Amino acid sequence: MINGKGLAKFTTLLDKAGYDALLVGPSPDMEYLSGLVLHPDERFKVLVCFRDGRLCAVSPKLYVEQMRNALGDAVEMVVWDDAEWFEKKTVAAFEKWGLRNGRIAVNEGIRAVDMLNLQERFAATFGDGHFVGEEARLRKDAEEIHRMRRAGQIADAALEALTKEIRPGVTERTLAKRLEELLLEKGATDLSFGCIVAFGANGAYPHYNGGGAVLREKDSVLIDFGCKFEGYCSDTTRTFFVGNPTEEERYIYETVLEANLAGEAAVAEGAAAQDIDRAARGVIAKAGFGEYFISRTGHGIGVAIHENPYIREGNTQMLERGMAFSVEPGIYIPGKIGVRIEDVMVLTDEGPEPMSRFPKELTVL
Known part of the structure; x- marks a missing residue:
C-alpha cells in the first residue's frame, strides 16, 4: 500500500x-x-x-x-x-x-x-x-511512535526471557539465535538487525560479529539487539555479569550507566544533537575513560536502524518533537571488557519517552 x-x-x-x-x-x-x-x-x-x-x-x-x-x-x-x-x-x-x-x-x-x-x-x-x-522520515507521527513503542515492549519481554537462559557453558551464537527466536515469538514482525552477543573482552568490539565464545564464570555479557513491529525498529543494549564483577568492572559499569542517564536527561526540544553527546561523554571523560568511548552517543531510528538525527559532537541539528534516536554511551577497553547501555528516546507530545523499560542497574546473573 x-x-x-x-x-x-x-x-x-x-x-x-x-x-x-x-x-x-x-x-x-x-x-x-x-x-x-x-x-x-x-x-x-x-x-x-x-x-x-x-x-x-x-x-x-x-x-x-x-x-x-x-x-x-x-x-x-x-x-x-x-x-x-x-x-x-x-x-x-x-x-x-x-x-x-x-x-x-x-x-x-x-x-x-x-x-x-x-x-x-x-x-x-x-x-x-x-x-x-x-x-x-525524521519526525514520527503518533502511529509511528506507537509502532516503535510496541517494538520496544516486545524487545523488553524477549530479553527478560533470555536472561533465564544465560549460564556458563552457553555460546554467544546460541544466545543470539535464541534471542531472535524469542523476539519473533513475542510478536515482532522482523528483526532490526542480527543480534549481537559478546562475552568478556569481545564486548570491546562495538559491532562484534563473532559467536563462538563459551560463557565462563566471571564473564560480562553484552547484548545489543532490536526488532521491528509493523516496519519500525527497536534497538536496546544491556550488559550483564555472570558472577560478581571486580571493583574495576563495577566502576566501569556505573560510569556508563551515569553517562546513559546524563544523556537521556539532556534530551529536550530545542537541544542540539551534540548536547546529548556532550552530556554523556563528559561523564565518561571525567571518570578517566574518555579514550575508550570511541563511538558517537547515538543515532536516529525508525524504519531504518540508523538514520537522522545522529547524536554526535559537531551536529548542531536542533531536536524536535517526533524525533527518535538512541542514547548508547559505552566504554570499550581492548582485550579486557566492553560495557554499553542503550535505550531509544522519542520526543513525544508529553516529552522525552524511552522506548525500552528494561532495568539498567548492575545485574549479576
Missing part, C-alpha cells in the same frame, strides 16, 4: 530541491513509501517518485507479483527479464516519463554500477537524493 503522507513529503522535498524525480531502490525509503522489503540483489528494481506526485516502477519479472501487490494497479510498471537485462527498457521508460535532460535524485538503494550504466545511456543530471528520505 502506498504511504500517501510519505509520498507527499518526498515530492515536496524534491520540488524544493529542484529535482524532477527520485530513484528509490531497495532501502528504508522504499519500505517507507510502499511497505516493500525487497532482496537487494543484482537485479535492478526501482520506484520512481516524481515531483508532481506520480509514482512509477521498474521491476524484473522475478519481483513483479510482489511489487504489484504492494503498489496496486494504478502505478505504471515497466518489466524486464534476465535475457535482456534492465538498461534498454529502463532508458525507454525514462524517456517516456519525460526525464531526458532532467534532474534526477538517487537514493542509497541504487547500486553504483547500475548508476554508471544509466549515466552512459541516458542524458540526465543525476544527484545525491539521500536527503529526501532522511528528511521525510
Whole structure:
C-alpha cells in the first residue's frame, strides 16, 4: 500500500530541491513509501517518485507479483527479464516519463554500477537524493511512535526471557539465535538487525560479529539487539555479569550507566544533537575513560536502524518533537571488557519517552 503522507513529503522535498524525480531502490525509503522489503540483489528494481506526485516502477519479472501487490494497479510498471537485462527498457521508460535532460535524485538503494550504466545511456543530471528520505522520515507521527513503542515492549519481554537462559557453558551464537527466536515469538514482525552477543573482552568490539565464545564464570555479557513491529525498529543494549564483577568492572559499569542517564536527561526540544553527546561523554571523560568511548552517543531510528538525527559532537541539528534516536554511551577497553547501555528516546507530545523499560542497574546473573 502506498504511504500517501510519505509520498507527499518526498515530492515536496524534491520540488524544493529542484529535482524532477527520485530513484528509490531497495532501502528504508522504499519500505517507507510502499511497505516493500525487497532482496537487494543484482537485479535492478526501482520506484520512481516524481515531483508532481506520480509514482512509477521498474521491476524484473522475478519481483513483479510482489511489487504489484504492494503498489496496486494504478502505478505504471515497466518489466524486464534476465535475457535482456534492465538498461534498454529502463532508458525507454525514462524517456517516456519525460526525464531526458532532467534532474534526477538517487537514493542509497541504487547500486553504483547500475548508476554508471544509466549515466552512459541516458542524458540526465543525476544527484545525491539521500536527503529526501532522511528528511521525510525524521519526525514520527503518533502511529509511528506507537509502532516503535510496541517494538520496544516486545524487545523488553524477549530479553527478560533470555536472561533465564544465560549460564556458563552457553555460546554467544546460541544466545543470539535464541534471542531472535524469542523476539519473533513475542510478536515482532522482523528483526532490526542480527543480534549481537559478546562475552568478556569481545564486548570491546562495538559491532562484534563473532559467536563462538563459551560463557565462563566471571564473564560480562553484552547484548545489543532490536526488532521491528509493523516496519519500525527497536534497538536496546544491556550488559550483564555472570558472577560478581571486580571493583574495576563495577566502576566501569556505573560510569556508563551515569553517562546513559546524563544523556537521556539532556534530551529536550530545542537541544542540539551534540548536547546529548556532550552530556554523556563528559561523564565518561571525567571518570578517566574518555579514550575508550570511541563511538558517537547515538543515532536516529525508525524504519531504518540508523538514520537522522545522529547524536554526535559537531551536529548542531536542533531536536524536535517526533524525533527518535538512541542514547548508547559505552566504554570499550581492548582485550579486557566492553560495557554499553542503550535505550531509544522519542520526543513525544508529553516529552522525552524511552522506548525500552528494561532495568539498567548492575545485574549479576
